[in-house]
Amino acid sequence: MLAALVWTAISALGALQTYSDNLRTGVASHYPVLLATWFVEYAIPLMVLSSVLVTALGRWPVLVARPRSVVLLFVGLVLLFQPAQWLYIAWLRDYLDIASFADVRRLLMKMLLVGWFTTTATFAAILAIHYWRQAKDRELAWQRAQNDMLNLRLQLEEQRMLALRAQLEPHFLFNALNAISALVRAGDKPVALAGIGRLSALLRYALAASTDQTATLAAELQFVRDYLDLQRLRYGARLRIAIEGADDALLHDVDCAPLSLQPLIENALRHDLDCHDGPGDITLSFARDGGEMVVTVTNPVSAGASPNPGAGLGLANTRDRLRRQTPGASLRAGVRGERFVAEVRLPVAARD
Numbered sequence: 001m002l003a004a005l006v007w008t009a010i011s012a013l014g015a016l017q018t019y020s021d022n023l024r025t026g027v028a029s030h031y032p033v034l035l036a037t038w039f040v041e042y043a044i045p046l047m048v049l050s051s052v053l054v055t056a057l058g059r060w061p062v063l064v065a066r067p068r069s070v071v072l073l074f075v076g077l078v079l080l081f082q083p084a085q086w087l088y089i090a091w092l093r094d095y096l097d098i099a100s101f102a103d104v105r106r107l108l109m110k111m112l113l114v115g116w117f118t119t120t121a122t123f124a125a126i127l128a129i130h131y132w133r134q135a136k137d138r139e140l141a142w143q144r145a146q147n148d149m150l151n152l153r154l155q156l157e158e159q160r161m162l163a164l165r166a167q168l169e170p171h172f173l174f175n176a177l178n179a180i181s182a183l184v185r186a187g188d189k190p191v192a193l194a195g196i197g198r199l200s201a202l203l204r205y206a207l208a209a210s211t212d213q214t215a216t217l218a219a220e221l222q223f224v225r226d227y228l229d230l231q232r233l234r235y236g237a238r239l240r241i242a243i244e245g246a247d248d249a250l251l252h253d254v255d256c257a258p259l260s261l262q263p264l265i266e267n268a269l270r271h272d273l274d275c276h277d278g279p280g281d282i283t284l285s286f287a288r289d290g291g292e293m294v295v296t297v298t299n300p301v302s303a304g305a306s307p308n309p310g311a312g313l314g315l316a317n318t319r320d321r322l323r324r325q326t327p328g329a330s331l332r333a334g335v336r337g338e339r340f341v342a343e344v345r346l347p348v349a350a351r352d
Contacts, residue, residue, distance in 0.1 A: 011038040041092055045085050046122050049077075053126040061134070064127060074123055082119060182234050191233050198230040206259065213325060215258040217251040217286065217293065217346070224261050224284070231269060238279045241265075245286035254293045256346050257325040261295065263318045264342045267333075268299040271340060275302040288348070295344040301335055315342065 015034035022029040057063060064070050180195045205223050221243075232239045265284065273280045282299045319331040328347035334340070 008039065008043065011035060011043045014038045014042070041089050042118060045081075045088055046118055049081055049119070049122055050126055053077075053123065054130075057126070057130045061130075064130065070127065074120075077123060078119065085119070195230055195233045198226060198233075202226055202230065208258075212258055214255040215260075217254045217256060217261075217295070220256060220258070220261045221246060221251060221286075223259075224265055227262050227265065235269075235273055235280070238273055239269075240280050241282040241284060243284045248286055248288070250288065250293060250348065251286060254346050254348055255326065256329065256344075257318075257321040260318055260322060260344065261297075263315060264295075264297040264344070267315055267342065268297050268340070272299040272302065289345075291348050293346045293348055295346065297342045298339045301338055301340050 012035060015031060015038045018034050018038070019029055019031045062069070063073050177199075180192060180199060184192050202223070205219075205226075228239065228241060261284075265282070268282045269280070272282055280299070282297070285294075285296045287294050287296070315331070315333055319333075322329040322331050322344065326346060330345045331342065332345075333342040
């Protein structure tokens, strides 16, 4: 359909040019007749040529895969199509009344310059369209491949997050049950029952966090307070932790990955209270630093602490989850002087 419209337009322009030339030379002519002549003599053969080329290149793209192949195809086209077009035009113009070799020579001289430009231009146009379509198809294929790759990476990230959560929740549950079991072994039934009640509240939050993508720092702080109440049943007066900056209203607006703070507190308990018999000295602080909220958990490094504190499963998982679920967040942990410091930096989103 498009080829027919294009060649109709070309025929209209060609007929208009012929009509204008006839007017200048004083030759009588009618534009509709000229238009019909142009369309029948030139447009119809070239429409057939266009259709044949498009079909052939679509079925056998190897025909123009190399420059040599393009040249050979063009030469074959000229040798086959050009004589056929000449015979077609000669037939329409009644030039085929041939009685001698001289008539053949005159006919050849009349037709020799007919159709070269239009045939070459048609071949070039069809070839250009073919290459453009190939480039478009390659681009679409590349885009589909990129989309498939991105979808695959997204699926892998989702599976990784599920695996991280699957590791974190049993880890937390195991440590919480250890605290309850310590109370049971101590024979303090009322305190053990109170611990089970607190554990239920903690587990409800942990289960909700397993389906939520984000939580606020305020919610995480409350979860840490409940967790510390449970651990206080185990450690008693030895559990001393200072919480600084908890009254900052910004805690309700800063998002982070769920269950991000509890592993930091658990790590501090393990490397502080579990390494000596005296009271603990743990600090949890919240402070603004430009466009970030800095959460810091520190504890003294005792002689019985691990030689490589901060390399455990809880902190590794927390670092990975923060990086994946909270763009711009980071967790750094290491020894500074005589204290172990775990520092989380969370971006503060601008709010209207």
